Amino acid sequence: MNEYTKGKGSLNLVCCCYICFRETLHEYTTELEKLNEILLKAMATCLNLEENCFLDMYGEKENATMIARFNFYPPCPRPDLVIGVKPHADASAFTYLLQDKQVEGLQFLKDNQWYRVPLNPEALVINAGDYAEIMSNGIFKSPVHRAVTNSERKRMSLAVFCIPNPDREIEPVNGVVNEARPRLYKKVKDYVSLYFEYYQRGRRPIEAAII
């Protein structure tokens, strides 16, 4: 069993309440839409590709999906046994995470070891998701992460996932496939549906896209 499959369940209470918070979130998500475009362009620029290649594949922001997820983690008497959110990588192009200002809990997996993400109340944590990994043919990695619990204090976070429209076909863009770097991923469509199927079975959804 590896670190990804270890987590069985999660303690967090997830609240997908984009509708209720629509007005409050509107300004924030509009800014994130712009930031998402900037990052998709930056991905291309730093690979010396045509600036809009990732953005064109991602599609117009009007048709894309943005999901805001509020996570609430109550204090847990046995944080050694109970995880907050089990290990996963996000099914987004990018995820924008507003962490709790006072209580730490997010960790990323690298070389089979967990690393804490320190608190920074002034900062957003930006995370490349599986769509970024697929479109970049694995150059940008979608990291596995988890949230741990603690026995003393409740914790909250707000994750906003930027996801292409489910009708769009997503695959590695032309400039990132060549002889030296063969194509690693198939074309995917409606990856989010497939994502949850794999997630529930304790498997990494991106496996389904690997050639």
Ligand SMILES: O=C(O)CCC(=O)C(=O)O
């Ligand atoms: O609560 C956190 O810090 C992380 C939450 C997370 O990874 C998610 O909602 O996908």
Ligand SMILES: [Fe+2]
């Ligand atoms: Fe996540």
